[in-house]
């Protein structure tokens with residue numbers, strides 16, 4: 001009976017629906033004039049929760065929570081899918097990209113820096129930076145908030161994680177890191193579905209490849225400079241700047257480097273990856289949150305009341321961050337509608353039994369979080385912004401694995417708690433200082449695109465009017 005079921009399950013996999021397939025290019029034609037995210041959301045509408053897509057390599061797409069749970073927790077489904085190869089040529093040795101065996105070792109070392117007890121040391125940095133941002137908005141409330149948040153997250157990262165003073169937020173000029181992170185991921189992900197660009201040899205002659213190299217150089221230079229400063233600081237413990245170097249990440253890596261055989265080149269590469277993973281994701285999530293608050297004055301008012309009653313005008317930090325429950329719900333609801341990592345990909349080294357179908361070994365698997373988060377089966381009126389969906393009793397009504405902004409399972413986001421702390425501190429400080437308004441009528445007026453990180457391509461028009469205390 002078991003064998004018969006398995007046979008049927010294998011057949012079911014190959015019988016899954018898929019768009020019309022053209023030899024050599026597969027379904028890549030569907031991505032002409034359209035970004036990956038849009039192509040995938042369109043195919044989800046047509047083919048449903050379980051289908052195949054040819055990039056041209058075969059990829060299994062699932063939006064079924066029970067399947068997602070199995071896939072994310074499967075010990076032989078920890079490797080990233082082929083699409084990540086385009087980043088692999090840039091930073092192949094990082095925890096984000098390495099294969100399962102090496103990943104286990106790295107993740108164990110790196111996780112030590114992301115324990116709550118260590119993260120709590122950073123709340124004053126996050127608060128101080130949010131105050132700098134508030135001051136900048138008070139001086140000029142027409143600034144591009146996405147760009148301000150990108151600079152804020154980079155300052156937070158440099159001071160908290162690397163332990164060196166950083167004032168990018170106050171600097172007027174465009175910062176290589178902010179532009180670099182955005183451009184590198186855009187150009188790398190533009191390769192997906194483009195038969196010529198996907199070829200590494202041909203790509204190496206293209207302008208895009210040179211541009212990626214130029215920006216990567218800039219990113220390494222920036223991190224290299226910080227590492228040099230750091231070494232000087234470590235050598236001179238009396239230096240005043242050491243006050244802000246609160247151990248964690250970089251120090252941890254430098255300390256264990258010999259024992260764990262971590263080379264200088266690896267540490268530099270990992271720092272670039274972390275800076276990239278920590279900045280745009282958090283920055284765009286905060287920008288979307290401000291935008292949704294501007295669109296919903298009643299929700300903004302409720303949040304303002306919470307912030308004033310929990311924090312007053314005092315410092316926002318360890319003593320009150322956990323009590324900002326409504327703020328957590330607002331951020332979650334924003335992440336539901338705008339999961340800044342809308343798609344992730346894995347590949348399996350053994351067959352994965354999903355019951356009615358079996359995914360054969362070495363299949364590319366894609367999980368579409370954007371479609372999952374807006375699925376009418378799990379969220380009634382999915383396009384309505386309603387933070388109350390995240391009341392504990394409402395969460396309990398939904399199946400698990402229906403809300404995955406930070407992914408889940410052992411290879412989830414290592415920086416989840418860190419990101420939530422940054423977002424909560426910054427949004428709370430903004431909301432208690434400003435009324436947020438917008439000329440937009442609906443969030444559907446905003447067009448988004450995604451390379452690795454989903455971002456608005458329509459400028460988010462949000463006005464910050466100072467509140468009278």
Ligand code: HEM
Nearest residue numbers: 095096277278281282285341344405406407413414415419
């Ligand atoms: C709102 C902010 C953030 C969101 C929505 C987010 C989301 C995610 C998601 C969905 C993944 C899984 C990606 C995949 O499987 O391909 C991931 C992985 C990762 N994230 Fe985040 N992230 C955020 C902030 C951060 C921060 C602040 C850091 C570091 C301080 C960080 C570091 C990482 C790393 C290193 C990985 C790879 C983990 C591994 O493979 O073991 N992220 N993130």
